Amino acid sequence: MEKRFDALIIGCGPAGLSAALNLQIRKKSFLILGSKVCSPWLEKAERIDNYLGFPGINGTALRDLFLDHVKKMDISIQSEKVSSIYHLGDFFVAKSGTKEYESKAIIIATGVHIEKPLEGENDYLGRGVSYCATCDGPLYRDKKVALVDFTEEEGWEEATFLSEIVDKIFYYPVKGMKTRTPLSNMEVLQEKPLALEGKDDKLQALVLENSTVPVEGLFIIRETQRADVLLPGLETKQGAIVVDENMATNVPGAFAAGDCTGKPYQLAKAVGQGGIASLSAVSFLDSRRA
Ligand SMILES: Cc1cc2nc3c(=O)[nH]c(=O)nc-3n(C[C@H](O)[C@H](O)[C@H](O)COP(=O)(O)OP(=O)(O)OC[C@H]3O[C@@H](n4cnc5c(N)ncnc54)[C@H](O)[C@@H]3O)c2cc1C
The missing domain is CATH 3.50.50.60 (FAD/NAD(P)-binding domain)
Known part of the structure; x- marks a missing residue:
């Protein structure tokens, strides 16, 4: 078992990377766990015209700028997919293969799950x-x-x-x-x-x-797993994680940002929500220390 982090960020798309910036600035210990490609969605965007300051930019080019930014802030991304998260009273355990990571808070930024489940998939979950x-x-x-x-x-x-x-x-x-x-x-x-x-x-x-x-x-x-399967007990509505204006979910200490919280599926929203989620996680961590 690794040490217990202040926070874990699950997902290294625009929302997760944006969340990492504030956690780093606020000197929290955290780990960002993501896919090999951060992110497959952003990479597919051929031309982006609605992200302020970068008219007509290609998704891969913008992704590289994002990754360069986090690298310059000494944030490294661990290429590991999280298969499940458990909320054990006042801390979380995220499982990735045979590894487990513990944290006091968690930020879910896993993007959107678009494939329809197979008929019967939910019925046999954990039973095959x-x-x-x-x-x-x-x-x-x-x-x-x-x-x-x-x-x-x-x-x-x-x-x-x-x-x-x-x-x-x-x-x-x-x-x-x-x-x-x-x-x-x-x-x-x-x-x-x-x-x-x-x-x-x-x-x-x-x-x-x-x-x-x-x-x-x-x-x-799948690239992205259903959020309520990833963290049992998480409230979702039509597949989207239900959050309040602070990006807090119904699970104390769990925050969510980006496409996983629902439409619109847009970069600016993902980046903005990532920032809010991380500041809320900082407040949560500080309130527990007081
Ligand atoms: C073709 C295309 C064109 C687009 N064009 C535009 C556009 O012009 N303007 C615009 O505003 N938006 C556009 N978008 C949407 C934009 O790409 C998304 O809104 C944005 O990427 C959402 O960011 P996110 O961080 O929430 O999720 P994502 O970018 O999907 O990132 C989520 C990351 O989390 C990883 N992940 C998922 N589950 C796990 C797990 N269990 N463990 C670890 N990692 C995990 C994923 O692999 C991924 O890397 C476009 C999307 C597509 C597909």
């Missing part, structure tokens, strides 16, 4: 459905599993890890196989997964467009 192969893969040793991959890279890494443990892995890369070669115990699915099927609370099969594959485990790897 998992969002983290590194965490739950060993439960399926020598069994048949499927992995639905919505990511550019991460899902393939998780599938490779799983293939070393399981009997057989059915792999569905939503964004295509690219130049990858299927692994020896891997079957690449050509049909789209639609639903989950099971009996007595146990997952038994993944239903495809025209067929069914028998599996005991289903791993769904």
Whole structure:
């Protein structure tokens, strides 16, 4: 277990990076955990015209300016995806693979989750459905599993890890196989997964467009996870984290910023909310010290 930080920031998009600035200025100990690409959304923006001071800038160029800014302030980003967060009384534990990080406050800046859940996904969550192969893969040793991959890279890494443990892995890369070669115990699915099927609370099969594959485990790897799954007990409305004007959520010490708090999905809002969330986290931390 690492030391207990004042705060953890989950997500390294504009909202998370903006939050990091105030925490650094206010001399709080914190860790920013994010994806390898900060952020896949910003990177996709070809031309941005509504971010003050940078008319017509390309998303990747703006992203590089953001990263350069945090680097100049001695803030480093840890490329680790958080699979779950637990609120344990007066502190939080964030799990990333086999690692755990503790903090007194948390800022969720994980962006928006746009993919529709598979039919039955929620029903089998924790009963066959998992969002983290590194965490739950060993439960399926020598069994048949499927992995639905919505990511550019991460899902393939998780599938490779799983293939070393399981009997057989059915792999569905939503964004295509690219130049990858299927692994020896891997079957690449050509049909789209639609639903989950099971009996007595146990997952038994993944239903495809025209067929069914028998599996005991289903791993769904997305760039961004549903916020209420990430932090159980977090209040959400239509998928967006409910926050007040201080970016405080219903969980004491947990703040949220950016696209994960709902529309509009815009940079200026993400950056502004990141700033507010971090100042609110500072007030929260200071009030607990008093
Ligand atoms: C094609 C396109 C064009 C756009 N054009 C514009 C525009 O012109 N103007 C404008 O204002 N906005 C535009 N946007 C929207 C803008 O990119 C978003 O509003 C902005 O990126 C939101 O920032 P964010 O930090 O809230 O989320 P994101 O940028 O999505 O960042 C969230 C980060 O958190 C990471 N993350 C998620 N879950 C976890 C986890 N569990 N653990 C660790 N890390 C995690 C993600 O991988 C990501 O890096 C555009 C978006 C797209 C896709």
